[in-house]
Amino acid sequence: MKELNARGLDCPKPVVKTKQALEEEDKVIVTVDDQVQAENVAKLAKKMNCKVSTLEEENYYKLTIEKLADETTEDKEDSQGKVYFITSATLGEGAEELGNVLMKGFISTLLNVTPVPNKIIFINSGVKVPTLNQEAKEHLKELEAKGVTILSCGTCLDYYGLEEKLEIGNISNMYEILDSLNSNGVVKV
Known part of the structure; x- marks a missing residue:
């Protein structure tokens, strides 16, 4: 499992770093600053056939992402x-x-x-x-x-x-x- 702190990063860096982490690990925890970044990371994770759970804290979002299979679910x-x-x-x-x-x-x-x-x-x-x-x-x-x-x-x-x-x-x-x-x-x- 890898933990990725993507707080303070401008778009699209949290998404890019999450993609890179998911290419190396089956489970990744990503922390981002706001809801839009959380939604963007979740969208990428779902496209990569991962299960996503999001925890909203006072000033950040923490996403736990787990791969479901080897294939992507890209439309x-x-x-x-x-x-x-x-x-x-x-x-x-x-x-x-x-x-x-x-x-x-x-x-x-x-x-x-x-x-x-x-x-x-x-x-x-x-x-x-x-x-x-x-x-x-x-x-x-x-x-x-x-x-x-x-x-x-x-x-x-x-x-x-x-x-x-x-x-x-x-x-x-x-x-x-x-x-x-x-x-x-x-x-x-």
């Missing part, structure tokens, strides 16, 4: 399908108003393409789309209902003060984002 879909990587609140360069119209049109059109994408990832000012763009949010809810995974960068949401406004999809981290980009056909928008 088969993760190795197939397109991933749309949206890095801006607007589509294209030029007039912001036009870029907003184009982004709404882009998101709504994704409902009509076959197959729908596997994932849509929002980073930087792109996180404004699933939080502030009301028309796009409605279309994203429909895409999510069709099985599309919607991920928004937690660091970016925090930077823009939008974490509380996220109603669609999940808060993600750089490790999960890069893992998705590395194992799928990526379309940068």
Whole structure:
């Protein structure tokens, strides 16, 4: 068993260090600073086919992670399908108003393409789309209902003060984002 103190580490270091520890050990205890880090570490552990129990203390979280089997439970879909990587609140360069119209049109059109994408990832000012763009949010809810995974960068949401406004999809981290980009056909928008 290995104990890993990941307190004070910025995203995605707690996830990366946990992954490295789980590659060496069958049981790992990880201590992180906050709930978002705890959720990110737990998400990775579950993807690696581990059982996770979380203990919330006054100013930290302690996760006990145990491997269940040698195989990972990574979704088969993760190795197939397109991933749309949206890095801006607007589509294209030029007039912001036009870029907003184009982004709404882009998101709504994704409902009509076959197959729908596997994932849509929002980073930087792109996180404004699933939080502030009301028309796009409605279309994203429909895409999510069709099985599309919607991920928004937690660091970016925090930077823009939008974490509380996220109603669609999940808060993600750089490790999960890069893992998705590395194992799928990526379309940068």
